Amino acid sequence: MADRTRSRTLLQVSPGYAYSYVNGKHVGTSVGGSGAGVIERCVDVTMKPPYTVDHPLTIEKYGCIGGPLRLQGNINGSFTRYDVQGYNPQNFSLAQYAPAETPVNWGYWRTKALANMNPNAPDVDVPLFLFELREFPKMLRDLGDVLRKKISPRSIPNGYLAYSFGWKPLVSDLLDLFNFADLMEKRKAYLRRLEHGGHVRRSLGTRTLRDSTVSGGHQVTFESQAIVRFDLRTHETVRAWYTANAKLLTPLPAASKLETLSRDLVLGLSVSPQTAWNALPWSWLIDYFANTGDLMQAARGGVAFKCTRMCVMATSEVSLSLSNCKPSNGNMSFTGGTLKRTIKRRAVYVNPRPQLTWTPILSGHQMSIIGALITARALKRP
DSSP: OEEEEEEEEEEEEOOOEEEEEETTEEEEEEEOOOEEEEEEEEEEEEOOTTOOOOOOEEEEEEEOTTOOOEEEEEEEOSSOEEEEEEEOOGGGTSGGGSOOOOOOOHHHHHHHHHHHHOTTOOSSOHHHHHHHGGGHHHHHHHHHHHHTTOOOTTHHHHHHHHIIIIIHHHHHHHHHHHTHHHHHHHHHHHHHHHHTOEEEEEEEEEEEEEEEEEEEEEEEEETTEEEEEEEEEEEEEEEEEEEEEEEESSOOOOHHHHHHHHHHHHHTOSOOHHHHHHHSTTHHHHHHHBOHHHHHHHTOOSSOEEEEEEEEEEEEEEEEEEEEEEESSEEEEEEOOEEEEEEEEEEEEESOOOOOOBOSOOOHHHHHHHHHHHHHHHHHOO
């Protein structure tokens, strides 16, 4: 096999113009950007038939998706008037200015995949469920205070924390218990599939890495004068999934005992360090910054199995987009105004192993929980 890189230009951008006038006399012309507007690139390997060898892959598309930023209108400066005719600033027209993506933390996603496919991972961790029921009387008391409209400033952040750590997981576990029969059948089918070597394909979810808007965050200048301002939004997500081959290292028991084994696995009735970890105070906060929980779930024992190959795929999308055109003095309209980079990657592993690593970034929900916790603590002080 040999490495190969290919690229092509999907959009060629032609320049627009902005003409400067002083006392009605043409004094200058600003020329917009020209060149490659959208580029697609592929990095893979060549191989001989039957093309069955797993290999890393990168497919990237970046540039002014939807067309370059084009400005149309008139601007009246202190001494100069600008007649703008399809002018396109090069930093929002050419592919080379597309935003860079956050590097993919492959150790995090590989460990998450191993945790996801572990046949010993419970659907409902009953020991942990029973341990957390000690908080149920307090949850009911706080709910009663809300229903009686006995609300203090601390009730708002405390209510959000109670929902996130109390009511939401409680209701989720109860719903899973109602579907216990279906979960049992799925677990037995999964074990049978792995007994002789099975293929697994599952999603690992989507995370938002960046999402912010800056008012007046981008400006267009003519002759060193900022004559147009835009609100600038930055948005980035990463979506991951995996395929893997795995096989049980020991044969399954007889059908009668398989029923009991599946029940114990679904309900988490076997002793596991993961249950003890999740029961520890503040372990959830550590899991926000490191993948300790995934690492423990990936290593959770019981039914011995081995993953022989794994392909982890990740699609990163990052964009800069403009809105709310604000000319300094005049009338202006625009089209386009979005720079975007989309990268699809595949990483290949033979006999993959879990790895302790940092999590990519805090999600919006996690940041809300930390904010609610800080607020509740602050309001508690005299």
